[in-house]
Amino acid sequence: MIFKFAAIAASTSLVCASAFAQNLAIQNATLFDGETVREDATLVIRDGTVVAWADADELPSGLETIDAEGAWITPGIFTPFSRTGIVEVGAEDSTDDTSAGQSTFGAALDMSDGFNPASTLIEVTRLEGVTRMAVAPSLGSSLFGGQGFIATTTGEPGSIIEERAFTFINLGEGGAGIAGGSRPAAWATFRAALGDARAFPARYLTGQEGDVLNRVDAQALSRAARGDQLIMISASRESDIRQIIELKQDNPQLQIVILGAQEGWMAAEALADADIPVIIDPYDNLPSSFAQLGATQQNAARLLDAGVTTAFAYFDNSSHQARLILQSAGNAVGSGVDHTDALKAITSVPADIFGIDGAGRLTTGSLGDLVIWDGDPLEVRSAPVRIFIDGVEQPLESRQTKLRDRYLNLDESERPLAYKR
Amino acid sequence: MKIVMRLAVALSAATFLTACGGGGQDTENETSGEQAEAFDRDPYPSTYTPYPSGAVLLQNATVYDGIGNVFENYDVLLEGGNIAGMGEDLDAGDDVEVIDAAGKFVTPGIIDNHSHLGVYPSPGVSAHQDGNEISGPVTAEVWAEHGVWPQDPGFTRALAGGVTSMQILPGSANLFGGRGVTLKNVLSRTVQGMKFPDAPYTLKMACGENPKRVYGYGGGRFPGGAPYSRMGNVAGYRNSWIEARAYQEKWDAWEEDGGDMPTRNLELDTLAGVLDGDILVHMHCYRADEMAQVIDMSEEFGYKVTSFHHAVESYKIADLLAEKEICSSMWADWWGFKMEAYDGIRENIPLVHQAGACAIVHSDSDIGIQRLNQEAAKALADGRRAGIEISDADAWTWLSANPAKSLGIFDQTGSLEIGKDADVVLWNGDPFSTYSNAERVYIDGALMFDLEQPDFTPVTDFELGQPGEGDLK
Numbered sequence: 010m011i012f013k014f015a016a017i018a019a020s021t022s023l024v025c026a027s028a029f030a031q032n033l034a035i036q037n038a039t040l041f042d043g044e045t046v047r048e049d050a051t052l053v054i055r056d057g058t059v060v061a062w063a064d065a066d067e068l069p070s071g072l073e074t075i076d077a078e079g080a081w082i083t084p085g086i087f088t089p090f091s092r093t094g095i096v097e098v099g100a101e102d103s104t105d106d107t108s109a110g111q112s113t114f115g116a117a118l119d120m121s122d123g124f125n126p127a128s129t130l131i132e133v134t135r136l137e138g139v140t141r142m143a144v145a146p147s148l149g150s151s152l153f154g155g156q157g158f159i160a161t162t163t164g165e166p167g168s169i170i171e172e173r174a175f176t177f178i179n180l181g182e183g184g185a186g187i188a189g190g191s192r193p194a195a196w197a198t199f200r201a202a203l204g205d206a207r208a209f210p211a212r213y214l215t216g217q218e219g220d221v222l223n224r225v226d227a228q229a230l231s232r233a234a235r236g237d238q239l240i241m242i243s244a245s246r247e248s249d250i251r252q253i254i255e256l257k258q259d260n261p262q263l264q265i266v267i268l269g270a271q272e273g274w275m276a277a278e279a280l281a282d283a284d285i286p287v288i289i290d291p292y293d294n295l296p297s298s299f300a301q302l303g304a305t306q307q308n309a310a311r312l313l314d315a316g317v318t319t320a321f322a323y324f325d326n327s328s329h330q331a332r333l334i335l336q337s338a339g340n341a342v343g344s345g346v347d348h349t350d351a352l353k354a355i356t357s358v359p360a361d362i363f364g365i366d367g368a369g370r371l372t373t374g375s376l377g378d379l380v381i382w383d384g385d386p387l388e389v390r391s392a393p394v395r396i397f398i399d400g401v402e403q404p405l406e407s408r409q410t411k412l413r414d415r416y417l418n419l420d421e422s423e424r425p426l427a428y429k430r
Numbered sequence: 431m432k433i434v435m436r437l438a439v440a441l442s443a444a445t446f447l448t449a450c451g452g453g454g455q456d457t458e459n460e461t462s463g464e465q466a467e468a469f470d471r472d473p474y475p476s477t478y479t480p481y482p483s484g485a486v487l488l489q490n491a492t493v494y495d496g497i498g499n500v501f502e503n504y505d506v507l508l509e510g511g512n513i514a515g516m517g518e519d520l521d522a523g524d525d526v527e528v529i530d531a532a533g534k535f536v537t538p539g540i541i542d543n544h545s546h547l548g549v550y551p552s553p554g555v556s557a558h559q560d561g562n563e564i565s566g567p568v569t570a571e572v573w574a575e576h577g578v579w580p581q582d583p584g585f586t587r588a589l590a591g592g593v594t595s596m597q598i599l600p601g602s603a604n605l606f607g608g609r610g611v612t613l614k615n616v617l618s619r620t621v622q623g624m625k626f627p628d629a630p631y632t633l634k635m636a637c638g639e640n641p642k643r644v645y646g647y648g649g650g651r652f653p654g655g656a657p658y659s660r661m662g663n664v665a666g667y668r669n670s671w672i673e674a675r676a677y678q679e680k681w682d683a684w685e686e687d688g689g690d691m692p693t694r695n696l697e698l699d700t701l702a703g704v705l706d707g708d709i710l711v712h713m714h715c716y717r718a719d720e721m722a723q724v725i726d727m728s729e730e731f732g733y734k735v736t737s738f739h740h741a742v743e744s745y746k747i748a749d750l751l752a753e754k755e756i757c758s759s760m761w762a763d764w765w766g767f768k769m770e771a772y773d774g775i776r777e778n779i780p781l782v783h784q785a786g787a788c789a790i791v792h793s794d795s796d797i798g799i800q801r802l803n804q805e806a807a808k809a810l811a812d813g814r815r816a817g818i819e820i821s822d823a824d825a826w827t828w829l830s831a832n833p834a835k836s837l838g839i840f841d842q843t844g845s846l847e848i849g850k851d852a853d854v855v856l857w858n859g860d861p862f863s864t865y866s867n868a869e870r871v872y873i874d875g876a877l878m879f880d881l882e883q884p885d886f887t888p889v890t891d892f893e894l895g896q897p898g899e900g901d902l903k
Contacts, residue, residue, distance in 0.1 A: 100768035275897065294903045295552045295796055296583055303897035325797060329766040339864030389804050389864045390811035409775045413816060416745050416781065
């Protein structure tokens with residue numbers, strides 16, 4: 010399997026995530042544990058994982074103890090969609106590894122090959138409470154964007170916790186254009202590709218070419234085609250969504266999550282019946298294209314009411330502004346989503362969609378990713394005051410805070426500001 | 431002579447309205463001009479008139495007046511389209527609709543001074559790309575109002591976000607992108623029906639990466655035409671100002687001495703309007719060093735930049751911007767999508783405010799325009815965490831008064847003061863909270879949006895008969 014890090018289950022807790030993981034106990038928290046909110050809760054983290062939570066009366070001795078004084082504590086936020094760490098400056102192609110328009114490969118493009126943990130975007134994103142992220146490709150020269158991965162936001166080498174966690178496919182208007190100019194072309198290509206991938210390697214060993222995939226792309230898509238890897242499909246229009254549901258009915262082994270799903274509420278019952286989760290931006294309420302004429306901020310509440318597994322993300326500039334996932338979730342609450350459901354949609358639900366055990370929760374055995382907040386986490390005025398990833402406290406600094414500190418005072422009477430840091 | 435020219439403009443507008451039956455516009459100042467106007471400076475005049483409204487008393491609210499004050503348990507009376515009264519325990523006369531606003535907030539309507547609604551509308555199909563006349567780097571001759579599609583569903587979403595007026599700007603491909611237009615956010619069959627009465631014209635200019643990318647590297651040619659560099663950008667502006675000065679002098683001479691009337695030039699009409707002080711300059715500019723260059727250039731040619739837009743590095747020269755009395759129209763936290771946005775920080779807005787410069791929260795986005803109050807809230811909170819103390823009431827100046835000043839309409843709107851337009855939002859909670867929504871939006875005293883009444887949610891022609899028609903958006 011692909012885990013670089015041991016994803017730790019409680020019973021096997023030993024290989025700690027980091028030599029610097031702190032052992033600590035937190036008391037008097039307003040704790041969201043990934044499922045429910047508990048008042049006056051306690052949490053004990055040891056060797057990078059949660060060993061006790063909620064109502065542990067007796068704290069082990071010798072731990073750093075934090076009195077949260079009622080402050081909100083949540084699992085680290087898990088964004089289910091971002092391009093953080095694979096592009097530094099959007100308009101500068103030389104810094105952009107999200108897509109490769111000139112490449113002959115599609116499904117085989119592995120975003121982890123482009124991940125730069127030292128990117129300034131990582132700290133900027135972490136500073137807002139995001140500790141884990143799914144990182145997805147953009148569309149390049151084919152319908153198949155390539156392989157996405159899951160990483161922490163420590164900014165350390167080795168912070169990818171699962172390479173090739175999902176494969177990304179665009180079946181919306183963008184995909185239609187790339188596949189030859191229409192939705193039928195996109196679907197014909199997609200079905201043929203699934204056939205090629207299922208026939209890998211036998212067909213290719215005999216020297217045959219695939220119908221649409223070269224050998225390398227067929228290999229990259231083969232796990233997804235066999236149901237061993239999540240397929241993230243971007244689609245907006247109700248009819249596109251229903252067609253994906255049909256695909257799943259015809260191919261029950263496929264693991265699918267739909268990204269976008271602006272008209273998902275119009276097919277909510279069917280999505281729930283098919284057990285297909287969705288990743289939406291709750292704020293997406295404009296008919297920006299003919300594929301999302303039904304877009305509304307009510308999408309989130311209606312999907313949740315129908316029982317659809319729903320995660321939230323921020324779509325507009327998903328590299329630099331993936332951090333705004335919390336504002337998206339807060340706006341969902343403003344549009345009728347239950348506060349706890351909104352918190353789940355940015356923590357435990359994404360962790361479950363990507364199958365990352367122990368992430369997005371703070372119960373016994375969970376990863377030690379947590380954020381202590383100075384207010385309600387979903388209020389735009391709130392911010393983290395302390396952030397831990399795998400039990401390791403993270404600095405609350407970024408290139409942005411350094412720029413801020415340099416320019417807080419514009420006095421240059423002694424020396425230029427360039428000497429101040 | 432310039433004064434005479436401006437008078438002629440006002441006269442022309444008044445005459446046109448009178449000829450058309452007026453529509454209730456005030457024409458009492460009309461006098462017989464001695465000098466015949468050279469040409470009509472307002473050939474596409476506003477036909478907006480306020481919709482009928484009864485008197486409304488918003489009672490026991492928390493009120494931000496938009497000029498730095500907060501009042502608890504306060505009443506605001508809207509009557510005759512204006513703010514007619516403010517105070518504690520105002521008497522509700524007969525025929526006054528009383529609205530219990532206890533626990534709710536009343537603010538001036540939000541004014542976005544950077545929007546492309548209508549010129550880059552939803553849906554964003556190829557037929558709708560009317561915001562940039564990319565045919566040349568200097569297109570001061572084009573007017574955004576001629577590209578606005580009044581059926582853009584985005585107007586209705588902005589209304590639900592408490593936006594009562596906005597400036598629609600051309601895009602930033604060009605050095606001179608053309609004239610902007612200020613609108614009341616009241617849907618109309620025509621653009622003229624949305625135009626903010628008597629708002630001055632504005633000119634969009636752009637610094638930096640966009641013009642040199644679009645022209646220097648444009649059309650798949652390399653190198654393309656000028657400008658190819660920031661040097662070329664500045665040379666392009668200066669050449670145009672020199673032409674504009676000569677044009678202005680030609681007209682001034684004609685007005686003094688008569689003779690053959692000079693041939694009109696639409697591009698130079700606009701630029702000369704800036705030099706005359708009639709047209710306000712709104713300039714897209716990210717980097718601090720470029721803003722400083724532009725300030726020098728404006729002094730070289732004798733005009734003033736009203737507001738730098740995007741201005742992600744205003745925090746680096748907040749002292750200079752304060753000294754020169756130039757506004758910054760800013761996002762709370764956009765950054766990094768291009769090199770000139772790489773140094774964006776979350777404290778830009780509060781740092782500009784703290785320096786005593788004019789800070790404005792703008793959107794440049796059909797999504798962002800719906801939650802400008804939240805953008806202000808983020809900036810306010812981030813500023814406080816950095817030790818910059820700004821009150822909630824002061825922060826509201828970023829959303830209404832300052833943008834109104836930047837558009838030359840603060841005498842009419844942008845604050846809750848007796849006699850001003852009743853452009854007012856009733857919020858169902860603290861407007862700096864993510865969870866609060868605009869419950870009622872009044873424009874000139876008329877109820878244009880009501881969260882609780884579907885009949886008070888406008889539906890554009892485009893959305894009629896489509897999925898989600900009339901849905902809560």
